Amino acid sequence: MDLIERVRRWAVARPCVLVVDVPGSTALRWTVEAELDRRGWPLALSPAGADLLLVVGTPGEDLAQAVDVVWSQVPGPRHRASISTGDEVSSALDAAVEALGEAAGRGQPGDDERPSPGDLLEQRGGGDHMAMEHGGTDADGHGEGVPHADGHAMDHAGMDHGAMGHGGHGEMDHSGHGGMDVAGLPMAGTTPDRDGLRLDALQVSLGPVLAGWPPGLLLHGQLQGDVLSRVRLTWVDADTGDERPASDSGDARLLALDHLSRSLEVAGWPTAARDARRARDRLCAADPADVEAGHRRAARLARRVRRSRTLAWSLRGIGVVGDAEAGPFRGDVFDRVRWWCELASAPEPPADVPPGLSLERVAGALDGAELAAARLVVASLPLSHPAARRMPLSARV
Template sequence: MDLRGLVRRTAMNRPAVLAVTLPGATELRLEAEAEVRRRGWPVAGAPAAADLLVVCGVPAPEDAEWLDRVERSMPEPAVRIVVGESGQVAHALGMARRGLTDRAVTPRGDAHGMSHSHDGHAVPSGHEGHGSHQPADHAAHMDRMGHQGHGGHMDHMGHDMHAMGEVAGLPMAERADDRDELRLDQLHVAFGPGLSDWPAGLVLRLTLQGDVVQGVEVDHLPVASGPRPPFWDEPWLRAAHGEEVTRGEAVRRRCAAHLDSAGRLLAVVGWDDVAVRCRRLRDELLSGASREGIGGGLRRTVQRVGRSRALRWSIAGLGELPADRARAAGVTGPALAADGDVYDRLLMWLSEVERGLEGLDDTRQLAPDDRTGPRGRLDGPRPPSQALLDVLPELLTGAEFACARIIVASLDPDLDELALATVPGAAHA
């Protein structure tokens, strides 16, 4: 083994992981994130920085094409694994690491393709024609160029987008006037679904002129009903169907959901260390941590977010959604209560978590007619996340491209809710 191969093999002992979550696989994503953090492996923000692609959930046949594009965007050697069952993440990651270290010193021409497992016992997969390094979609290409931030952190991206000529198979459109009355090319950009810290299954098709979003089309991967309700809404839906659920269980799930959303938003903004804190607190809550055990760490995290002028400056004023507009659009939950912008929604999540600490150990039964899930009312005419999706075009149109992901993360719609079965007293299906 030459020195370069030895160095590469050593690096593969701590592979950079890019996790992609399919609709219905929230619990698997949480398990994968916790295990990757436990092992101390770095998390990649884009395919070009990843060694290991972890697909949470079993892909449908129609997912093969875009997942293949994600994998082709990863540098050699690269491995894709599919985790389809709870409890198999640790085993699958161990197999993947061994496969990576072996392939790190194997000449490309000698690499043998291997199958993907859909039962959790995932195995390394080979690349066919990997050298092309084509982006998974344009959003993946954008993301690998750097984390987004308000104030021009991604100003250079517009030039690169125009240089591509064609994005996600769509040619550039004709020129049109932008907000400054300049004649600029309109560019069609597909965002998702293969992005980190992105709502599972969401696809946005944006029309851009320069760095400004001029049009938005919201789409998503198929969301099928499963044997279990959406993970974050589970306590309320179980209680609605007559099962015994304590108020403490519901509070714990709500607080964990808000910390998950806050962690994803902070990661998109570039506050990685605080995002990791939120996710660690989320996992501790889901594992049954007591109020005393988690309270100190939570208060320190909330205080750090609230005291940061830099954070406030970077996201304040983005995605403004006044309460009257939110209510008219059918939005409920934290996005309605926040009555403001991205920063207000972040603070609302964290303040609800702080208030929820007092009820973690409440053993009283959750009322069957309590349908207040983490993202809003579960007994309205449509799932709460559908309303969040419906307001996205309004919030994104006219925004700078660099801010689009931040605005999406501040709403964090849960597409699993789109498959909600009818619950007693609910008007939606």
């Protein structure tokens, strides 16, 4: 084994993992995330930053198509794996490392070995899919090692809200679209903005495959500059019904820690997100000592998050929900993060948690928001998940 091959294998020994969870696979995702945290493998927020694409559960037809598009955007060396039961998590990850090492030893694959996302979208129905932004907005964080006024250091990984993942659509193939589409994606038109000025308006989509994003959620909207308008939310392959954690204990604190983990991951605080997942995993344990340790970890995390001035500065004023019927989910993203902290650190589990918000209400909170803020808003809100809202991808234009 020469030096170059050794370096390549070393580089993929701790891969970045993009987890794609299927509606109804929450408990399995928790098992996968626990094993990833135990191994110290970081989570990727976009296909461009991933080495391993890990599909958790069995996706439906529409979601499987979206996964194919995301897979085409993952750079090499890369590997794709699927996990359907908790028993195969460890072996699947071991096999993934071995496969990545072999792929690294072969070197970078040629561009002709993989289809472009535009080609895949054309195969699925051409322009009917609009701009399926499965890579999404890379709202990675708030700056690595930002000092806190309370003496803590947030390891925020750089507030890269400008990195809108358009990977894979650079090849402008105008053939077959009548001059109006590029690689199966509609070109921008002009419409009046909120001030009455006529600006370019591009039809965009977020999801259904996105880190820190509800599984199967698809956002359609109009983008003028970096501002979203005419937002519509629908579910992909939503026949499984309500997406609530399938835990034996029924402890609402598990739900709170899960939302807290996703919100902090999208906000760019990966170590705090990992602590939330570890507290959640301890609370799921059968050993009373582990459960007590989970309570202590959740309380420490809640204090740390509530006192973070950098996090408050970053999230204040984003995604304001003013409807009184929203209950504890009123206010902005930081208000909701603080509420999840209170729920997660409660000494006793609450009797019940308010139901998720309707898609129409969440769409209203996203209307007028910046594109980079949309992921933060969605990560902080629980959504109702009725199967009646399911529509095929080809109909969502």
